[in-house]
Amino acid sequence: MSVSTLSAPAALVGSFTPDVFAAHLASLPPSLPGWWVARKRAAYARFASLPMPTRTDEMWRFSSIGTLTLDGFTLAAAAAAGPLAPSGIPEAARLVFANGRLVSRELLSTDLIARGVIVDTLHHALVHHDALVREHLLAQPLKLGSPKFAALHEAFLADGAFIYVPRDVQVDLPIGVCSHAIGATAAVFPHTLVVLAENARATVIEYFGSDDDTSAQFAAGANDLYAGHGAQLTYIGKQDWSHRALSIQSNSTVVRRDARVQSLNLHLGARQARHESLSRLAAPGAFSEMLALTVAEAGQEFDQRTLQIHEAPNTKSDLLYKNALRGTARTIFSGLIVVDPDAQKTDAYQSNRNLMLSDEAEACSLPGLEIQANDVRCTHGATSSRIDPEQEFYLQSRGIAKVQADELLTFGFFEEVLARLIDPDLHEALRLLIQTKFTK
Amino acid sequence: MSQLDIIDLHVSIGEKPIVKGLTLTIHSGEVHAIMGPNGTGKSTLSKAIAGHPDYGITSGDVLINGASILSQEADERARAGIFLAFQYPSEIPGVSIANFLRAAQQARMAEGEELDASAYYKRLYSKMDLLKIDRKFTSRSVNDGFSGGEKKRCEILQMAMLEPKFALMDETDSGLDIDALRIVADGVNTMRGPNLGVLLITHYQRLLDYIVPDHVHVMYDGRIVKSGDKSLALELEAKGYDWIKKELAASAA
Known part of the structure; x- marks a missing residue:
């Protein structure tokens, strides 16, 4: 065997070699359905054959390609539960994962269990709710540029969260899912699948965190959110991986007739974090509100790619992504609104706003529209602004030091997004979560 | 008892001298009014004392109880006891009045000391009651979409909460109807007392009907040219600023 045939696949798989994959498969419970194991094998083959993104890929325009790597990571079972994300938010139930294994949980009330609500591991759901999982798990098209990382996620997905709320049932308190990466070089593949049946209501809060802020970890995560006819789902994701982690997250949302999904992603951690978010407005009356807040510090890169697909008439999507950039931070926003030919009366918004807190920071924006219907209302825009010196002086003239004044102004900038939250109790809790980044 | 000394102060905006040697001493308990035509440097004086970075002090000094404040940033001067009530207060979207004032209070506390939230709100509400301000006001964003009167009332509330040694009130009456003017004046009069010195900057004598000054100074071309x-103020109202200009021309001749 020549050196080149050996080295080519090594470059394509990095730490995730066929041996590592075989060990991963062997570690899975034997009860998992055959279709899932077959899908994982196929996913691994795709992962191993697909090239890494290159500088010329339009979907990776402005992204730092040279710092993407598959090397130096390990798959290891976590020895301990690790630190839990203290949210201060009362929850209906909670699942805590460490390196893809369930390490602790808070159960639903017996009343909600009796009404058919499920908050369980994907493993358990694959065995007991096979059809439901098969219909929704990683079922959406990959249109945002990471087929290789999506395949890697599917191949190595160990366990994740499965949340199901049956018809007409409302879960008042948020359901919490925590995914921890434990270990200096840990690779994790978190997944959360949420299915809301007709007229169901729920809020899901997902936390991503590391055991140590200096761990050079790797995360390839994904989630699937499905809101059935008339359902209302609020999803909050707080990404706070180690500041040396590489994270690639792919989220898919499907909104059915008259349903509403509100999602808010807080991006705080990782050295390089790519976040892909797809919303499909699949039936008339569907509404997807896509919100994101990013606090980007020196040396961090946040790369956000979004796609709003209007597949049916009278659908609405509203995207507002706000980034605050400090030091030498970089952010990239690339968003596309697609309106299918018969999606008349579409109402679609897309806005990316950047607050530049330093002269060295860099924000790139690529808003886009692709409209094939003729009776629609679509707007998009991107702005970058600096702290207004008169506002800063006003705060300083009240005794507030410049650093705190800029922090207050940043919170003021974020408030427009937080104020959109339907649940006012979440509002203050999220402010506190963001504040932790400032006081670090 | 505190004392604010402004000594032979010269202030420039860019290369242009605006305040050209102004000297004034204010003691706690006193209300001084500075009147003068537009463009004479009244607002520049107040912003320079408060520490606005665009206003360069080229010579002279400003002392609080004998200590110069000119090397201090705006926030340090505020904590030293200076309060500037703005002619045009900035709008700060997304920052509630309650959180803003809380940050300002926190800034006045020692490192590591935490503000007692319930005591803070109690004090805030008592000041609002005193100034007849609706409590719902605190959840609104600072000055965001406020009417002229609301903005000025918000300034007075801040002043009441921060309890400065010296308040510099820059054209507080501008843009106010008579009802709003009365509310603002009532607020200042409520706070007037042995612990507060006030510098009222105004173009019109109207405000002085409601806040009666102890001393009145006329400012012209960057200096105080007449005090009484x-x-x-009443004489100025009757004779107009041309009277001052003619007097100055006569004395120069």
Whole structure:
């Protein structure tokens, strides 16, 4: 065997070699359905054959390609539960994962269990709710540029969260899912699948965190959110991986007739974090509100790619992504609104706003529209602004030091997004979560 | 008892001298009014004392109880006891009045000391009651979409909460109807007392009907050219600023 045939696949798989994959498969419970194991094998083959993104890929325009790597990571079972994300938010139930294994949980009330609500591991759901999982798990098209990382996620997905709320049932308190990466070089593949049946209501809060802020970890995560006819789902994701982690997250949302999904992603951690978010407005009356807040510090890169697909008439999507950039931070926003030919009366918004807190920071924006219907209302825009010196002086003239004044102004900038939250109790809790980044 | 000394102060905006050697001493308990035509440097004086970075002090000094504040940033001067009530207060979207004032209070506390939230709100509400301000006001964003009167009332509330040693009130009456003017004046009069010195900057004598000054100074071309008691304001109102200009021309000739 020549050196080149050996080295080519090594470059394509990095730490995730066929041996590592075989060990991963062997570690899975034997009860998992055959279709899932077959899908994982196929996913691994795709992962191993697909090239890494290159500088010329339009979907990776402005992204730092040279710092993407598959090397130096390990798959290891976590020895301990690790630190839990203290949210201060009362929850209906909670699942805590460490390196893809369930390490602790808070159960639903017996009343909600009796009404058919499920908050369980994907493993358990694959065995007991096979059809439901098969219909929704990683079922959406990959249109945002990471087929290789999506395949890697599917191949190595160990366990994740499965949340199901049956018809007409409302879960008042948020359901919490925590995914921890434990270990200096840990690779994790978190997944959360949420299915809301007709007229169901729920809020899901997902936390991503590391055991140590200096761990050079790797995360390839994904989630699937499905809101059935008339359902209302609020999803909050707080990404706070180690500041040396590489994270690639792919989220898919499907909104059915008259349903509403509100999602808010807080991006705080990782050295390089790519976040892909797809919303499909699949039936008339569907509404997807896509919100994101990013606090980007020196040396961090946040790369956000979004796609709003209007597949049916009278659908609405509203995207507002706000980034605050400090030091030498970089952010990239690339968003596309697609309106299918018969999606008349579409109402679609897309806005990316950047607050530049330093002269060295860099924000790139690529808003886009692709409209094939003729009776629609679509707007998009991107702005970058600096702290207004008169506002800063006003705060300083009240005794507030410049650093705190800029922090207050940043919170003021974020408030427009937080104020959109339907649940006012979440509002203050999220402010506190963001504040932790400032006081670090 | 505190004392604010402004000594031979010269202030420039860019290369252009605006305040050209102004000297004034204010003691706690006193209300001084500075009157003068537009463009004479009244607002520049107040912003320079408060520490606005665009206003360069080229010579002279400003002392609080004998200590110069000119090397201090705006926030340090505020904590030293200076309060500037703005002619045009900035709008700060997304920052509630409650959180803003809380940050300002926190800034006045020692490192590591935490503000007692319930005591803070109790004090805030008592000040609001005193100034007849609706409590719902605190959840609104600072000055965001406020009417002229609401903005000025918000300034007075801040002043009441921060309890400065010296308040510099820059054209507080501008843009106010008579009802709003009365509310603002009532607020200042409520706070007037042995612990507060006030510098009222105004173009019109109207405000001085409601806040009666102890001393009145006329400012012209960057200097104080005439000082007196409250009757000087009335004389100015009757004779107009041209009277001052003619007097100056006569004395120069």
